[in-house]
Amino acid sequence: MMKRKKTWVKWARSISVIVLGLGICGAAEPKKPNVVVFLVDDLGYMDIGANNPDCFYETPNVDHLAKSGMRFTDGYAANPVCSPTRFSLMTGRYPTRVRATNFFSGDRSGKFNPAPLVDNMPLDEVTIAQTLKSAGYATFFAGKWHLGETEEYYPQNRGFDVNIGGYHRGGPYTGKRYFPPFKNPQMEDKPGDKHLPDRLADETVAFIEASKGKPFFAYLSFYSVHTPLMGRPDLVKKYKAKAKKITGQEFGKEEQVFGKKERKVREIQKHAVYAAMVEAMDEAVGKVLGHLEEAGLADNTIVMFTSDNGGLSTSEGSPTSNLPLRGGKGWIYEGGIREPWIVRYPGVTKAGAVSGENICSIDLFPTLAAAAGAQVEHEIDGVDLMPALKGEPLEGRALFWHYPHYSNQGGIPGGAIRVGDFKLVERYEDGRVHLYNLKDDIEEQNDLAAKHPERVSQMRARLHEWYKSVDAQFLQQKKDGPKPWSP
Template sequence: MIKLYSVWRHLFFGLLLLTTHAQDGSCYTRSVVPGPHPNVLFFLIDDMGWRDLHCYGSSFYDTPHIDALAAQSARFTNAYASAPVCSPARSGIMTGKYPVAMQTTDWFGAIQPGEAAKETRKEKITRLLPAPYRDYLPQQEVTLAEVFKQAGYATFLAGKWHLGSGPANSPLTQGFDHYFEGKAKDPSKGSFEIAGEAARFLEQHKDQPFLACISFYAVHIPVLAGEKNIARYAAKKDRLKLQQPVVASAWGKERVKQDHERYAAMVFETDEAVGLILQKLKELQLDRNTIVVFLSDNGGLSTAEGMPTANRPLRGGKGWLYEGGIRVPFLLKWPAMNNKGTVIDVPVINTDLYPTLLALAGLPQNSAQHKDGVNLLPLLTKGKAPERSLYWHYPHYGNQKGSPASAIRSGNWKLIYWYEDARCALYNLKDDPAEAHDLAPVKKVVAQKMQADLQAWLKKEKAVYPAPNPAYSPM
C-alpha cells in the first residue's frame, strides 16, 4: 500500500509540473536526478555575522551542529545579503529581486509617517532626507513559498517574518500554509520553541514534500541566553584574555574581537536549536531527500546597539554597505550532492536562492519573477558561474550609524557611493578585504567605469534617492 501511494504521489507531482510548465510556456528539464521531489529545510538566522560560526573562522563561538552541516554542504565564502538590514534582505530572498526593484529598501518600521525629515533613531537632523520606501512585501510578487505551494508542497514558516504587518501582509497571504510566530522578545528561548514547532511540522508532513522556513529571532538583540551558557563563555573569555575588543572608529566605536559572553551563549543555543531540527529530520529518515539551506539575513551587529559581535577582518557591520554589513554565512546541501564540504569563493547573493531551489527541486524556472537571481546549480556541479556585477542600494540612515549609499561589486573590485558628500570609494577585495585602502584617487578609470555601471543600474531599477534636508545645519 505504501509503495502504491508513493507511485501515485510521483505521478501526481509529475503531472502537476507538466501542467505548470505548459502554463509557463518555457522549456522544462529536470535539473536533479529522478526520484521523489526533495523537501526544503531553510534556516534563516537574524543578524548572524560572516565570522559568527566556527566553520567560518570564529575561535570564541562554538557551533558544532552547524559545523557538521557545513561538512556535508557547499560553503560559500563570498555570499551576500541584498541589503545590510533585515526586511529588504528578506524581501530579496522571498522574491528573487533586488529590494530596489520593489522599493522595499529599509527595515519595515524604520521611519514612522510624518517623520521623514528627522533621523529618529539618533534624535538629530540629518543632512539628507532618507528616501521613502514601501513597508510591506507587494502582494503581486510571486514568493518562493507561493511557487512551492503551487507545486504541491506543504509550506511552513516559524519565527520572524518582518515583511509586513497585519492580516493583509502576513505570511499566510504570501504562500505559507502554516505560520508559527513564536517569541520575539526572548530570541534565545524562542529558538527552542521554534525548534519544537518545526519538529512537529516535520512529523506531521513526513509523507509529502515540504518547504519549511525556520526563521530564528536570534541572534538579534536583545542578547539573551541561559545563565549556564553565559558562565561558560565568561570563563572562556577570562582564559583567552582578549585585549582591546572595542576600538574607536569613524562612526564612534566598533567591536573588533569576538568576546561577548552573552552573545556567544546565544550563538551556541541557536546552534543547539538547529541541531534539534536536523536530528528530527534524520529520525524521520528525511535527511537523504531534503535540501538544507543555512543563511543569515545580513551582517553581524558590530558598530552600535551594544555591538555584541565582531566581523573583522571585514569592515563595519549591520547597517553598512561595507563587507561586514552585507557578507554572510551561506551553506547549501542537497540530495544529489557529490562534492560535500566544498568551498566556493565565487560571489553570490541571496536573490540567487530562489532560482537555485527551483532547479534543485526540479521545478520550472520563472525568470520574470526571480530576475535578479542566478541559478547556482551549474556552479555547484560544474564550477561554472556567469560573469556579473552585484548591486546594493540603501538610501537610508541606519540605527548602526550608517549613512545613505549604493554599491557595486565587479570581480575583485567594489565601489561604494556615499550620498551625503557625493563621494565614491574603491576597494580591491582580493588584496584588501578589510576595505582599508580607498583606491579611487589612483584607479580613476576603474572607479569611473564602476560608478557609471552603478548609475545605469539605479536608473534601470528606477531607484528612489535621498534628498537634501532643508532643516539641516552643520551647527
C-alpha cells in the first residue's frame, strides 16, 4: 500500500510540473518581430531590376529582397511628391486631412494660386515610431526627414530614440551633400566618411547591433536618389561605359501644361550619374540586409522597401525614365505615384511571391502596428496588409489622391481615384475628367470617359465624397483673375 502511495505521489508531482510548464508556455508572449524600413527618395517603379528586366541600373540586393519576400506590382505613394507621402508613412493617414498636400514648402502658382498648405507634420499626429515605442521597441531614424522646419518636429521628438541626419529638408543643397563634409546639423562628420548612403547604412547596422535583446524599429530614409545628381566616381565610370551601348530617342513630350510648350520626358534609362546613385543605394541596402543575416536576425525581422514618389523624368535633369508609366515625380499619372513596394515578413510572405493588390503608403502604419501587437486608438486611413501578404485579396479597396498644386516638375493640379483596374483623373483647373483601365492601358493613353459615363459618374461621386470626408482644399483665385473650378 505504501509503495503504491509513493508511486501515486511521484506521478502526481510529475503531472503538476508538466501542467505548470504548459501554463508558463501558454502565458508567454510571442516574440515581437523586428522591423526595418527602407525609404528611397525619388526612386521610380522602373528603377529596380525586380520590376524592370531591362533596367539600366543594377540593383542585386533589392532584387534579392524581392525574391525572398513579396513584390507588389500595384503599390502606391499617397502623393506624387515627397513630404505628403512621408506624412502618410509616418501616420497611416492621407495628408489631405491636415492640408499637407505638397512638399514643404512648395507654393508655386499657375493660372490659379495653389491650395492652402500646412508645411509640417502637426505635433498631435501619432507616428508609427511613437506607436512601436509604446509597444516596447527601440526606435531609430536615419536620413531625410522633411516633415517640419524646427527641431520640435524632428525625428527625436516624434518617437525616435535616435536621429541620424534627419531635419527639415534633409541637408543643405550644396555640392558636398553626398560626400563629406556632409554639413548636416543632425549628424556629425566622422573620420573615414566617404559616401552618405554608406554612412547611413553603417549607422543603421550599429543601431541594430546595439538593440539585440529588444525588438527594434529601424527606418532608413535615404537622401538618394534625389538631386543634386552626384555619383561615386567608380560607379559613374562604369555606367558611362554601359551607356555607350544604348541607342534610341532619349526624350519625348508630355502634355502641354500652364499654357506653355510641352514638357520633355525621358524615355530611355542611360543617365550614368543617376545609375551610380541607384547602385550605391542598393549597396547600402545590401549592407543592412547582410548584417541581419549574419546576426541571425533575418528570420524575425519584417523588411519593407519603397519610395516616396515616382522617378524624376520631366525636370531637374530628367535623370530617369518611368516608361511604360506616364509622367513622373510631380504628376498624378502612374509614373508619379506608382512605387517599388517589397515586403518580406518571415512566416507570412512566401519567397518570390508577387501581388497585384492595390496598396499605398498609408498602409505601412497599420500593418506594422498589427505585427507588433500595438493598439491603434485614433482614426487612420490605411489597412493592415496581412491578407495581401498571405496572398489574399483586400476587399472593397479604393485609393485616392489629391494634389491641388502646380508641381516643380510640370504636373497638373488634380485628383484621382482607383477602384479595381480603373482610375479616374480629375483636373482642378477646369474639372475635366479622364478614365483609364490600367489593366489594359498602363500607359494611360486611352481615355474611356466618353465610353463609360456611368462608371465616370460613380467614381467621380465617390471621389467627391472623399474630398468632403477629408476636408480637401482646392485652387484659389488670383486677384482679379477667373474663379477656379471646385467640386
